[in-house]
Amino acid sequence: MGLASTSGGFDVTVLVHTDMASPHVMHVGSEAQLERLSPGILSGELITAVGVTEPDAGSDVAGMRTTAVRDGAGWRINGTKMFITNAVYGDVVFLAARTDAENRYGISMFIVEKDREGFSVAQKLDKHGWRCSDTAELVLDDVWVPDENLLGTEHRGFYEIMKNFQNERMVISAEAVGAAQAAIDLTLEHTQTRRAFGGVLFDKQAIRQRLAMAQAKVDACRAAVYQGAWMMESGLDATKYMSGVKAFANETVNEVMYECTQFHGGMGFMTETPVVRLYRDARINTIGGGATEVMLEEVAKRSIVV
Ligand SMILES: Cc1cc2nc3c(=O)[nH]c(=O)nc-3n(C[C@H](O)[C@H](O)[C@H](O)COP(=O)(O)OP(=O)(O)OC[C@H]3O[C@@H](n4cnc5c(N)ncnc54)[C@H](O)[C@@H]3O)c2cc1C
Numbered sequence: 683m684g685l686a687s688t689s690g691g692f693d694v695t696v697l698v699h700t701d702m703a704s705p706h707v708m709h710v711g712s713e714a715q716l717e718r719l720s721p722g723i724l725s726g727e728l729i730t731a732v733g734v735t736e737p738d739a740g741s742d743v744a745g746m747r748t749t750a751v752r753d754g755a756g757w758r759i760n761g762t763k764m765f766i767t768n769a770v771y772g773d774v775v776f777l778a779a780r781t782d783a784e785n786r787y788g789i790s791m792f793i794v795e796k797d798r799e800g801f802s803v804a805q806k807l808d809k810h811g812w813r814c815s816d817t818a819e820l821v822l823d824d825v826w827v828p829d830e831n832l833l834g835t836e837h838r839g840f841y842e843i844m845k846n847f848q849n850e851r852m853v854i855s856a857e858a859v860g861a862a863q864a865a866i867d868l869t870l871e872h873t874q875t876r877r878a879f880g881g882v883l884f885d886k887q888a889i890r891q892r893l894a895m896a897q898a899k900v901d902a903c904r905a906a907v908y909q910g911a912w913m914m915e916s917g918l919d920a921t922k923y924m925s926g927v928k929a930f931a932n933e934t935v936n937e938v939m940y941e942c943t944q945f946h947g948g949m950g951f952m953t954e955t956p957v958v959r960l961y962r963d964a965r966i967n968t969i970g971g972g973a974t975e976v977m978l979e980e981v982a983k984r985s986i987v988v
Contacts (some may be wrong), residue, residue, distance in 0.1 A: 702732060702767075702846075702849070702850045702853055702854075702971070703730035703731055703732045703767075703768065703776060704719075704723050704730050705846050705849045705850075706732060706776040706791065706833065706834075706842070706843075706846055707719055707720075707723075707730075707776065707793070707833065709834075709842065709845060709846060710791070710833060710834030710835070710842050711833060711834075714830065715793065715830075715833065719774070719793075722773075728773050728774060729768050729771060729772040729773050729774075730768065730772060730773070730774050730775070730776065731766050731767060731768035731769050731772040731774070731775045731776070732766070732767070732775070732776050732777075732846075733763040733766050733769075733775045733776065733777035733778065733794070733820060734746070734763075734777075734778045734843055735763060735764050735765050735766070736748060736761065736762055736763055736764055737762055737764045737819075740764075740765075741972070741973055741976045743778075743789075743840065743843060743844075744786045744787050744789070744840055746761075746778060746779070746780060746789065747761055747780065748760065748761025748762065748763065748777075748778070748779040748780060748822065749761060749779055749780045749781075749783075750779035750780070750781050750790060750792060751781075753826060755828060755829055756826055756827050756828040756829050756831070757779075757781075757792065757826070757827050757829070757831075757832070758824055758825070758826050759777070759779050759792065759794065759822045759824075759825045759826075759827065760822055760823065760824060760825075761779060761822050762804070762819065762820065762821050762822070763775075763777065763819065763820040763822070764819050764820075765807070765817055765819075765970075766817065766818055766819070766820055767815055767816070767817055768815070768816060769803055769816065769817065769818035769819075769820050770803055770806050770816035770817075770818045771816050772796065773795065773796055774793060774794065774795055774796065775793075775794045775796065775820070776791055776792075776793060776794075776833055777791065777792050777793075777794045777822075778790070778791055778792075778839050778840075778843060779792060779839075781836060781837055781839075782837050785837070787840040787841075788837045788840075789837070789839040789840040789843070790832060790833075790834070790835075790836050790837055790838070790839040791832075791833040791834050791839040791842060791843070792827050792831050792832060792833055793827070793831040793833050794822070794825060794827055794831070795827075798825050798826070798827065799824075799825070799826070800822060800823040800824045800825040800826075801820070801821075801822055801823075801825050802820070802821050802823070803818045803819070803820060803821075804818070804819040804820065804821045805818060805819045806818050807819065810962055810965060810966075811959075811962035811963040811964070811965055811966055812963055812966055813962075847971065847972060848914060848920055848921060848924050849914070850971045850972075851910075851924050851925065851927070851928040851971055851972060851977070852907065852910050852911055852914065852924055852927075852928075854928065854932065854967055854970065854971045855903070855906075855907045855910070855924075855927055855928050855931040855932060856907050856911075857967075858903075858931055858932050858935040858964060858967045859900060859903050859904045859907055859931060859935065861935065861939075861960050861963065861964060862896075862900045862903070862934075862935040862938045862939065862960075862964070863900055863904075864956075864960060865938060865939055865942040865957050865960045865961070866893065866896055866897055866900060866938065866942060868942065868956055868957045868960075869893060869941075869942040869945050869946065869957065870884070870893065872945065872946055872949075872957075873889055873890075873893070873945050876947075883945065889945055892941055892945075893941070893945070896937075896938045896941050896942070899934050899937070899938060900934075900935070900938060902934075903927075903930065903931040903934055903935065906927045906930070906931060907927060907931060909923070909927075910923055910924040910927050921980060921984070922980065922981055922984040922985075925972070925977040925978075925980035925981050926977070926978075926981045928971065928972060928974075928977045929968075929974045929977035929978050929981070932964075932967035932968045932974065933968055933974055935964055935967060936964050936965065936967065936968060939957075939960060939961040939964045940961070942957050942960075942961070943957055943958060943961045946958075
Protein backbone atom coordinates (compact mmCIF):
# COMPACT_ATOMS: atom_id res chain seq x y z
CA MET A 683 0.00 0.00 0.00
CA GLY A 684 1.10 3.59 -0.31
CA LEU A 685 0.76 6.63 -2.47
CA ALA A 686 1.47 6.04 -6.13
CA SER A 687 4.54 7.96 -7.16
CA THR A 688 7.67 7.44 -9.16
CA SER A 689 10.98 9.19 -9.11
CA GLY A 690 13.77 8.72 -11.61
CA GLY A 691 12.32 5.38 -12.64
CA PHE A 692 12.05 4.21 -9.04
CA ASP A 693 8.71 3.41 -7.50
CA VAL A 694 8.92 5.23 -4.20
CA THR A 695 5.56 3.84 -3.05
CA VAL A 696 7.41 1.38 -0.93
CA LEU A 697 8.93 4.19 1.15
CA VAL A 698 5.55 4.79 2.73
CA HIS A 699 4.27 2.39 5.37
CA THR A 700 7.48 0.37 5.43
CA ASP A 701 9.55 2.20 8.00
CA MET A 702 9.38 5.35 10.08
CA ALA A 703 12.08 7.56 8.59
CA SER A 704 11.81 7.38 4.82
CA PRO A 705 8.12 8.47 4.71
CA HIS A 706 9.38 11.94 5.61
CA VAL A 707 11.14 12.27 2.26
CA MET A 708 8.34 10.43 0.44
CA HIS A 709 5.66 12.80 1.72
CA VAL A 710 7.36 16.16 1.29
CA GLY A 711 10.63 15.57 -0.56
CA SER A 712 11.25 17.31 -3.88
CA GLU A 713 11.78 15.31 -7.07
CA ALA A 714 15.52 16.00 -6.79
CA GLN A 715 15.62 14.78 -3.16
CA LEU A 716 13.67 11.65 -4.04
CA GLU A 717 16.01 10.93 -6.93
CA ARG A 718 19.01 11.48 -4.67
CA LEU A 719 17.81 9.32 -1.76
CA SER A 720 15.34 6.72 -3.03
CA PRO A 721 17.80 4.35 -4.74
CA GLY A 722 19.91 3.97 -1.59
CA ILE A 723 16.89 3.66 0.69
CA LEU A 724 15.27 1.05 -1.53
CA SER A 725 18.47 -0.99 -1.89
CA GLY A 726 19.08 -0.81 1.84
CA GLU A 727 22.45 0.86 1.40
CA LEU A 728 21.31 4.21 2.78
CA ILE A 729 20.05 4.01 6.36
CA THR A 730 17.89 6.92 7.44
CA ALA A 731 16.83 8.30 10.81
CA VAL A 732 14.37 10.87 12.12
CA GLY A 733 15.66 13.47 14.55
CA VAL A 734 12.79 15.15 16.36
CA THR A 735 13.10 14.34 20.09
CA GLU A 736 15.46 16.35 22.28
CA PRO A 737 16.64 15.94 25.89
CA ASP A 738 14.06 18.54 27.00
CA ALA A 739 11.36 18.05 24.36
CA GLY A 740 9.76 14.71 23.54
CA SER A 741 5.97 14.57 23.68
CA ASP A 742 5.97 18.35 23.38
CA VAL A 743 7.46 18.45 19.89
CA ALA A 744 6.95 22.21 19.53
CA GLY A 745 9.13 22.73 22.62
CA MET A 746 12.30 21.83 20.70
CA ARG A 747 15.33 24.10 21.03
CA THR A 748 17.51 23.05 18.11
CA THR A 749 17.79 26.01 15.74
CA ALA A 750 18.51 26.43 12.05
CA VAL A 751 19.51 29.92 11.00
CA ARG A 752 19.99 31.13 7.43
CA ASP A 753 23.66 31.31 6.47
CA GLY A 754 24.59 32.07 2.85
CA ALA A 755 23.03 29.57 0.49
CA GLY A 756 22.02 27.31 3.32
CA TRP A 757 21.36 26.87 7.02
CA ARG A 758 23.48 26.65 10.17
CA ILE A 759 22.07 24.11 12.67
CA ASN A 760 22.81 23.95 16.41
CA GLY A 761 21.27 21.67 19.02
CA THR A 762 21.00 18.21 20.55
CA LYS A 763 18.73 15.31 19.61
CA MET A 764 17.89 12.43 21.92
CA PHE A 765 16.78 8.78 21.53
CA ILE A 766 17.39 8.76 17.77
CA THR A 767 16.96 5.34 16.17
CA ASN A 768 19.63 4.49 13.55
CA ALA A 769 21.72 7.42 14.70
CA VAL A 770 24.89 5.36 15.17
CA TYR A 771 24.88 3.26 12.00
CA GLY A 772 22.63 5.44 9.84
CA ASP A 773 23.80 7.72 7.04
CA VAL A 774 21.22 10.51 6.91
CA VAL A 775 18.98 12.14 9.49
CA PHE A 776 15.72 13.92 8.65
CA LEU A 777 16.11 16.48 11.35
CA ALA A 778 13.73 19.04 12.82
CA ALA A 779 14.92 22.49 13.88
CA ARG A 780 13.34 25.77 14.86
CA THR A 781 13.53 28.25 11.98
CA ASP A 782 11.12 30.91 13.25
CA ALA A 783 11.97 32.21 16.72
CA GLU A 784 8.68 34.15 16.92
CA ASN A 785 6.40 31.17 16.33
CA ARG A 786 6.28 28.12 18.63
CA TYR A 787 5.35 25.97 15.62
CA GLY A 788 7.91 27.58 13.30
CA ILE A 789 9.89 24.42 12.67
CA SER A 790 11.49 23.08 9.47
CA MET A 791 12.89 19.71 8.46
CA PHE A 792 16.36 19.22 7.01
CA ILE A 793 18.27 16.39 5.39
CA VAL A 794 21.47 16.15 7.40
CA GLU A 795 24.18 13.80 6.17
CA LYS A 796 26.16 12.26 8.99
CA ASP A 797 29.54 13.22 7.58
CA ARG A 798 28.83 16.96 7.82
CA GLU A 799 31.35 18.91 9.89
CA GLY A 800 30.06 19.54 13.44
CA PHE A 801 27.77 16.48 13.45
CA SER A 802 28.58 13.92 16.13
CA VAL A 803 27.07 10.97 17.97
CA ALA A 804 27.42 11.95 21.63
CA GLN A 805 26.52 8.56 23.07
CA LYS A 806 25.06 5.23 22.06
CA LEU A 807 22.29 4.47 24.56
CA ASP A 808 21.93 1.17 26.43
CA LYS A 809 18.30 0.04 26.24
CA HIS A 810 15.92 -2.28 28.11
CA GLY A 811 14.53 -3.59 24.80
CA TRP A 812 15.00 -3.13 21.05
CA ARG A 813 18.59 -4.09 21.71
CA CYS A 814 19.28 -4.96 18.08
CA SER A 815 18.50 -1.41 16.95
CA ASP A 816 20.85 1.44 17.75
CA THR A 817 19.62 4.52 19.57
CA ALA A 818 21.76 7.55 20.29
CA GLU A 819 22.11 11.14 21.31
CA LEU A 820 23.22 13.49 18.53
CA VAL A 821 24.99 16.82 18.78
CA LEU A 822 24.87 19.43 16.01
CA ASP A 823 27.56 22.02 16.51
CA ASP A 824 27.33 24.66 13.78
CA VAL A 825 26.40 22.09 11.14
CA TRP A 826 25.89 23.76 7.74
CA VAL A 827 23.53 22.30 5.15
CA PRO A 828 22.72 23.80 1.71
CA ASP A 829 19.27 25.08 0.76
CA GLU A 830 18.67 21.94 -1.28
CA ASN A 831 18.63 20.01 2.03
CA LEU A 832 15.53 21.81 3.31
CA LEU A 833 12.93 19.03 3.42
CA GLY A 834 9.38 20.20 2.80
CA THR A 835 8.19 23.75 3.30
CA GLU A 836 10.09 26.27 5.40
CA HIS A 837 8.44 26.75 8.85
CA ARG A 838 5.86 24.00 8.10
CA GLY A 839 7.91 21.12 9.51
CA PHE A 840 5.80 20.75 12.66
CA TYR A 841 2.70 19.95 10.60
CA GLU A 842 4.66 17.68 8.27
CA ILE A 843 6.01 15.77 11.30
CA MET A 844 2.47 15.40 12.64
CA LYS A 845 1.30 14.03 9.30
CA ASN A 846 4.09 11.45 9.32
CA PHE A 847 3.16 10.47 12.86
CA GLN A 848 -0.04 8.89 11.48
CA ASN A 849 2.08 6.51 9.47
CA GLU A 850 4.40 5.90 12.43
CA ARG A 851 1.49 5.10 14.72
CA MET A 852 0.13 2.62 12.22
CA VAL A 853 3.53 0.95 11.71
CA ILE A 854 4.19 0.70 15.47
CA SER A 855 0.73 -0.77 16.09
CA ALA A 856 1.09 -3.30 13.27
CA GLU A 857 4.48 -4.34 14.61
CA ALA A 858 3.01 -4.69 18.11
CA VAL A 859 0.19 -6.92 16.86
CA GLY A 860 2.68 -9.16 15.05
CA ALA A 861 4.87 -9.44 18.14
CA ALA A 862 1.88 -10.24 20.35
CA GLN A 863 0.76 -12.97 17.95
CA ALA A 864 4.26 -14.45 18.09
CA ALA A 865 4.13 -14.37 21.91
CA ILE A 866 0.76 -16.16 21.93
CA ASP A 867 2.03 -18.80 19.48
CA LEU A 868 5.10 -19.42 21.65
CA THR A 869 2.92 -19.64 24.75
CA LEU A 870 0.48 -22.07 23.16
CA GLU A 871 3.40 -24.30 22.29
CA HIS A 872 4.90 -24.03 25.77
CA THR A 873 1.68 -24.61 27.68
CA GLN A 874 0.75 -27.58 25.49
CA THR A 875 4.07 -29.35 26.09
CA ARG A 876 4.90 -28.35 29.67
CA ARG A 877 3.68 -31.10 31.95
CA ALA A 878 2.16 -30.39 35.38
CA PHE A 879 -0.54 -31.91 37.61
CA GLY A 880 -0.79 -35.07 35.51
CA GLY A 881 -1.36 -33.28 32.20
CA VAL A 882 -0.14 -30.17 30.41
CA LEU A 883 -0.56 -26.57 31.54
CA PHE A 884 -3.01 -25.93 28.72
CA ASP A 885 -5.48 -28.34 30.33
CA LYS A 886 -6.13 -25.69 32.99
CA GLN A 887 -9.09 -23.48 32.11
CA ALA A 888 -7.48 -20.57 33.94
CA ILE A 889 -4.68 -20.71 31.38
CA ARG A 890 -6.48 -21.71 28.18
CA GLN A 891 -9.26 -19.16 28.65
CA ARG A 892 -6.84 -16.33 29.34
CA LEU A 893 -4.92 -17.27 26.22
CA ALA A 894 -8.18 -17.40 24.28
CA MET A 895 -8.99 -13.89 25.50
CA ALA A 896 -5.46 -12.73 24.60
CA GLN A 897 -6.03 -14.06 21.08
CA ALA A 898 -9.39 -12.28 20.83
CA LYS A 899 -7.78 -9.00 21.93
CA VAL A 900 -4.96 -9.34 19.40
CA ASP A 901 -7.45 -10.17 16.64
CA ALA A 902 -9.44 -7.04 17.53
CA CYS A 903 -6.28 -4.90 17.48
CA ARG A 904 -5.26 -6.36 14.12
CA ALA A 905 -8.65 -5.52 12.61
CA ALA A 906 -8.41 -2.00 14.05
CA VAL A 907 -4.96 -1.50 12.51
CA TYR A 908 -6.25 -2.71 9.11
CA GLN A 909 -9.13 -0.25 9.37
CA GLY A 910 -6.70 2.61 10.13
CA ALA A 911 -4.46 1.58 7.23
CA TRP A 912 -7.49 1.54 4.93
CA MET A 913 -8.55 5.01 6.09
CA MET A 914 -5.09 6.41 5.47
CA GLU A 915 -4.85 4.71 2.11
CA SER A 916 -8.25 6.16 1.18
CA GLY A 917 -7.07 9.67 1.99
CA LEU A 918 -9.40 10.03 4.98
CA ASP A 919 -8.38 11.95 8.11
CA ALA A 920 -7.33 9.10 10.39
CA THR A 921 -5.81 11.23 13.17
CA LYS A 922 -8.45 10.55 15.82
CA TYR A 923 -8.95 6.93 14.83
CA MET A 924 -5.27 6.01 14.50
CA SER A 925 -4.37 7.77 17.77
CA GLY A 926 -7.00 5.67 19.55
CA VAL A 927 -5.72 2.50 17.90
CA LYS A 928 -2.12 3.38 18.84
CA ALA A 929 -3.17 3.81 22.49
CA PHE A 930 -5.42 0.77 22.67
CA ALA A 931 -3.40 -1.72 20.64
CA ASN A 932 -0.09 -1.01 22.31
CA GLU A 933 -1.48 -1.05 25.86
CA THR A 934 -3.33 -4.28 25.02
CA VAL A 935 -0.24 -5.87 23.54
CA ASN A 936 1.68 -5.14 26.74
CA GLU A 937 -1.07 -6.90 28.74
CA VAL A 938 -0.84 -9.87 26.40
CA MET A 939 2.95 -9.98 26.75
CA TYR A 940 2.56 -10.01 30.54
CA GLU A 941 0.20 -13.00 30.37
CA CYS A 942 2.47 -14.87 27.97
CA THR A 943 5.58 -14.47 30.12
CA GLN A 944 3.53 -15.47 33.17
CA PHE A 945 2.58 -18.81 31.60
CA HIS A 946 6.25 -19.55 30.85
CA GLY A 947 6.86 -19.73 34.60
CA GLY A 948 10.52 -19.41 35.64
CA MET A 949 11.59 -19.65 32.01
CA GLY A 950 9.59 -16.47 31.48
CA PHE A 951 12.23 -14.67 33.50
CA MET A 952 15.23 -16.02 31.60
CA THR A 953 16.84 -13.91 28.89
CA GLU A 954 17.31 -17.02 26.70
CA THR A 955 13.52 -17.48 26.36
CA PRO A 956 12.17 -15.87 23.14
CA VAL A 957 9.01 -14.54 24.80
CA VAL A 958 11.13 -12.52 27.22
CA ARG A 959 12.64 -10.55 24.38
CA LEU A 960 9.15 -9.88 22.97
CA TYR A 961 8.03 -8.73 26.42
CA ARG A 962 10.98 -6.33 26.80
CA ASP A 963 10.63 -4.97 23.27
CA ALA A 964 6.91 -4.25 23.65
CA ARG A 965 7.50 -1.87 26.55
CA ILE A 966 8.59 0.99 24.26
CA ASN A 967 5.37 0.75 22.25
CA THR A 968 3.29 2.73 24.74
CA ILE A 969 5.97 5.45 24.93
CA GLY A 970 7.57 5.92 21.49
CA GLY A 971 5.75 7.43 18.54
CA GLY A 972 3.40 9.25 20.92
CA ALA A 973 2.86 8.04 24.48
CA THR A 974 -0.54 6.53 25.33
CA GLU A 975 -1.60 9.65 27.26
CA VAL A 976 -0.68 11.90 24.35
CA MET A 977 -2.65 9.65 21.98
CA LEU A 978 -5.69 9.77 24.24
CA GLU A 979 -5.50 13.57 24.24
CA GLU A 980 -5.56 13.48 20.43
CA VAL A 981 -8.78 11.49 20.66
CA ALA A 982 -10.26 13.57 23.50
CA LYS A 983 -9.71 16.96 21.89
CA ARG A 984 -11.45 15.70 18.74
CA SER A 985 -14.36 14.42 20.84
CA ILE A 986 -15.58 17.74 22.28
CA VAL A 987 -19.22 18.21 21.30
CA VAL A 988 -20.12 21.49 23.03
C1 LIG B 1 13.99 3.18 21.84
C2 LIG B 1 13.53 4.56 21.45
C3 LIG B 1 13.61 4.95 20.12
C4 LIG B 1 13.22 6.23 19.74
N1 LIG B 1 13.42 6.64 18.45
C5 LIG B 1 13.22 7.95 18.13
C6 LIG B 1 13.59 8.45 16.83
O1 LIG B 1 14.07 7.72 15.97
N2 LIG B 1 13.40 9.77 16.59
C7 LIG B 1 12.88 10.63 17.50
O2 LIG B 1 12.75 11.80 17.20
N3 LIG B 1 12.51 10.18 18.74
C8 LIG B 1 12.68 8.87 19.07
N4 LIG B 1 12.34 8.41 20.33
C9 LIG B 1 11.77 9.35 21.29
C10 LIG B 1 10.31 9.07 21.63
O3 LIG B 1 9.49 9.44 20.57
C11 LIG B 1 10.03 9.85 22.93
O4 LIG B 1 10.72 9.17 23.97
C12 LIG B 1 8.54 9.93 23.23
O5 LIG B 1 7.90 10.77 22.31
C13 LIG B 1 8.29 10.47 24.64
O6 LIG B 1 9.01 11.66 24.85
P1 LIG B 1 9.91 11.82 26.17
O7 LIG B 1 10.78 10.63 26.30
O8 LIG B 1 10.56 13.15 26.14
O9 LIG B 1 8.88 11.78 27.36
P2 LIG B 1 8.07 13.03 27.98
O10 LIG B 1 7.56 13.92 26.91
O11 LIG B 1 8.92 13.65 29.04
O12 LIG B 1 6.83 12.28 28.66
C14 LIG B 1 7.04 11.34 29.71
C15 LIG B 1 5.72 10.63 29.98
O13 LIG B 1 4.77 11.58 30.46
C16 LIG B 1 3.48 11.25 29.98
N5 LIG B 1 2.97 12.41 29.22
C17 LIG B 1 3.64 13.16 28.31
N6 LIG B 1 2.84 14.11 27.80
C18 LIG B 1 1.64 13.98 28.41
C19 LIG B 1 0.39 14.67 28.31
N7 LIG B 1 0.23 15.70 27.45
N8 LIG B 1 -0.63 14.26 29.10
C20 LIG B 1 -0.48 13.20 29.97
N9 LIG B 1 0.68 12.51 30.09
C21 LIG B 1 1.71 12.88 29.33
C22 LIG B 1 3.63 9.99 29.12
O14 LIG B 1 3.34 8.85 29.92
C23 LIG B 1 5.08 10.00 28.74
O15 LIG B 1 5.60 8.68 28.47
C24 LIG B 1 12.69 7.12 20.71
C25 LIG B 1 12.59 6.70 22.04
C26 LIG B 1 13.01 5.46 22.42
C27 LIG B 1 12.94 5.06 23.87
